[in-house]
Amino acid sequence: MIHPTLVTQVLTIRFGGHVAVNKVSCDFRPGALTVIVGPNGAGKTTDFNLISGQLPASEGRVVKDGIDLTGRSRSARAHHGIGRAFQLTNLFPALSALENTRLAVQAQSGHSRRFWGRAKRLTG
Ligand SMILES: Nc1ncnc2c1ncn2[C@@H]1O[C@H](COP(=O)(O)OP(=O)(O)OP(=O)(O)O)[C@@H](O)[C@H]1O
Ligand SMILES: [Mg+2]
Structure with missing residues (x-):
């Protein structure tokens, strides 16, 4: 079960x-x-x-x-994994799909306040 x-x-x-x-x-x-x-x-x-x-x-x-x-x-x-998707999305239009996704990863992983370091590291 x-x-x-x-x-x-x-x-x-x-x-x-x-x-x-x-x-x-x-x-x-x-x-x-x-x-x-x-x-x-x-x-x-x-x-x-x-x-x-x-x-x-x-x-x-x-x-x-x-x-x-x-x-x-x-x-x-x-x-704890509870996310909410809205019918209206809030993307950053000037950024690429990869960059938009990376921002979400940064926020989730606690990297959003680390200003120095390679952003590429987050996309493996
Ligand atoms: N902040 C609020 N204050 C007062 N009444 C509210 C509030 N939010 C929702 N309601 C009322 O609660 C009820 C449920 O609304 P809700 O928007 O959740 O329905 P729904 O099933 O999502 O409808 P729909 O299919 O139209 O999207 C409605 O009668 C609505 O008017
Ligand atoms: Mg509704």
Whole structure:
């Protein structure tokens, strides 16, 4: 049996009296493609915002590989492998695809403040 890598437990958010995500419990398993389907306004985007840390949960937990990330920052979640892709991308148009990718690698690997050194080292 493959254990889930990411789990949400009774994840909930209320905006005043409006419950946008109501006790959503979900397992995401490694190697599986999991989709969340629902009509307009069902709460899909809000659920993703709760998982990635864009919004704070009113109730429930987000657990990655056994670590409770509820209440942790977006960057802390990113270090645990939770990333969020937006429909609108934010690329640096003056840089090449390789340079854009290298910036992401630098941020992830903690090299973003090392000013001296060969950038090429990061692309192997
Ligand atoms: N910041 C907010 N304040 C108040 N209500 C909100 C907020 N964000 C989302 N909602 C409400 O929560 C509900 C879920 O919205 P959400 O955008 O998550 O739905 P969705 O499933 O992604 O819809 P769509 O298919 O149109 O993208 C909607 O009723 C929306 O108006
Ligand atoms: Mg949406």
